[in-house]
Amino acid sequence: MTHGLRLGFGARKRLPQRRSLVGALASTAAVTLAIGGAPAPAMAADTKSQQWYLDAMHADEIWKTSTGAGVKIVVIDSGVNSSTPALKGQVLEGFDASEMKGEATDDYSGHGTTMAELIAGTGAGGGLKGLAPDSKIVPMRIADTEQQNKQKVNAFDLRDAIRAAADSDAQIISISWGGDYLQAGQHEAIQYAQSKGKLLFAGVGNNAKKGNKKQYPASFPETVGVGAIDRSGQVADYSQHGDVVDIAAPGNDIPTWCDNTFKRYCDGDGGTSAATALASASAALIWSAHPDWTANQVLRVMIESAAPAKGAKAGSVSTYIGHGVIRPNAALNRGLGKPGDPDINPLTNEKTLNTKASPAPSASASSQGHEEKADDKVSVAGSSEDAGSDGDSGSGSGLLIGGGVAVVVIAAAGAFAVIRKRRAV
Numbered sequence: 001m002t003h004g005l006r007l008g009f010g011a012r013k014r015l016p017q018r019r020s021l022v023g024a025l026a027s028t029a030a031v032t033l034a035i036g037g038a039p040a041p042a043m044a045a046d047t048k049s050q051q052w053y054l055d056a057m058h059a060d061e062i063w064k065t066s067t068g069a070g071v072k073i074v075v076i077d078s079g080v081n082s083s084t085p086a087l088k089g090q091v092l093e094g095f096d097a098s099e100m101k102g103e104a105t106d107d108y109s110g111h112g113t114t115m116a117e118l119i120a121g122t123g124a125g126g127g128l129k130g131l132a133p134d135s136k137i138v139p140m141r142i143a144d145t146e147q148q149n150k151q152k153v154n155a156f157d158l159r160d161a162i163r164a165a166a167d168s169d170a171q172i173i174s175i176s177w178g179g180d181y182l183q184a185g186q187h188e189a190i191q192y193a194q195s196k197g198k199l200l201f202a203g204v205g206n207n208a209k210k211g212n213k214k215q216y217p218a219s220f221p222e223t224v225g226v227g228a229i230d231r232s233g234q235v236a237d238y239s240q241h242g243d244v245v246d247i248a249a250p251g252n253d254i255p256t257w258c259d260n261t262f263k264r265y266c267d268g269d270g271g272t273s274a275a276t277a278l279a280s281a282s283a284a285l286i287w288s289a290h291p292d293w294t295a296n297q298v299l300r301v302m303i304e305s306a307a308p309a310k311g312a313k314a315g316s317v318s319t320y321i322g323h324g325v326i327r328p329n330a331a332l333n334r335g336l337g338k339p340g341d342p343d344i345n346p347l348t349n350e351k352t353l354n355t356k357a358s359p360a361p362s363a364s365a366s367s368q369g370h371e372e373k374a375d376d377k378v379s380v381a382g383s384s385e386d387a388g389s390d391g392d393s394g395s396g397s398g399l400l401i402g403g404g405v406a407v408v409v410i411a412a413a414g415a416f417a418v419i420r421k422r423r424a425v
Contacts, residue, residue, distance in 0.1 A: 050267075053249075072138055072171060073136070074138045078108055078142070091105065095140045098157045100147055110257030162175075175203075178215030178217070190222045202217045204225045204240045206236075227249075245319060306324030
């Protein structure tokens with residue numbers, strides 16, 4: 001879920017935890033996913049057995065190539081409890097941007113700790129197993145409305161946290177928060193982080209059925225906006241859509257810490273928050289395997305290896321899953337995706353870095369401002385090469401997150417465009 005719905009400059013409203021699986025078909029879009037046709041695993045005391053997406057992504061195969069070692073991820077959230085069994089030894093020194101009582105490792109809700117475990121948890125003590133278990137977490141704490149009502153806080157903590165993350169030696173910034181309104185200096189902080197070579201991910205929000213209003217910081221062009229899908233592969237009906245969605249990742253039916261007592265996990269949906277954490281972890285896996293790449297190259301490979309819309313023309317983007325569903329296994333073990341120009345952001349075609357002496361190529365005018373109509377029903381799947389190499393049963397319509405077969409259907413006309421139209425705010 002995306003906590004921290006901002007109601008004004010510095011004001012936030014925390015959204016409630018999602019406690020039940022969202023199984024209903026979204027009215028505007030749906031994705032049907034069948035992991036090899038296998039039934040959903042039974043719930044068990046061991047939390048890892050409930051992490052269905054690890055099997056869907058073929059995590060065991062991924063970890064033979066990369067575990068995220070050497071990569072640091074800043075988690076900007078409610079704090080990260082470094083004492084949970086799954087996070088012992090995984091959390092580095094952080095920063096409390098909220099100026100509340102306590103420090104960055106004092107998690108007042110359990111949300112930030114959940115995000116950290118989804119990224120780098122070891123699975124110890126029956127806890128969550130992270131997708132990038134050898135990466136490290138740098139916690140940065142910000143406040144929500146409830147905390148603001150209890151104590152004095154820094155009204156510009158998210159902005160300050162982003163700047164601190166930009167100045168750190170972490171490569172990735174994961175922000176599972178969002179809000180309806182701009183906060184002064186927030187966009188400048190995001191731009192500063194990009195100029196420092198950071199890769200930023202943020203959830204697009206969980207209010208698709210409540211106005212679908214753009215969320216920040218996910219709506220900034222420098223930020224990778226992450227949408228959510230569920231266990232069955234349907235686009236989560238709460239996951240916001242539009243030109244802010246860059247990629248998608250699992251978000252439903254994911255265990256989360258119930259509260260700040262850290263006594264048990266609750267069943268439910270992690271929302272676009274969890275999807276953001278998993279996208280960040282996917283980036284960590286790729287960056288660990290290719291430490292000489294820039295943020296632009298890691299992101300380009302993520303985009304090119306994502307499961308796209310079947311039949312969509314090259315470069316088309318869905319308003320529901322963006323460039324597609326993350327597939328770190330396809331990037332790491334099948335070689336899908338080319339790193340390309342280290343200095344050019346693959347989302348905006350703009351130069352963000354200066355790693356080489358020669359001038360960076362400018363975006364082609366012919367690649368901008370064009371749209372194409374989508375059919376009323378469009379299958380979203382991997383390419384024919386994907387199906388053949390990952391054991392497709394012959395249906396020819398497999399969305400392959402890591403190797404499982406999936407069928408994806410987007411039932412909305414106009415759901416795709418050649419180039420995302422994002423506007424700087």
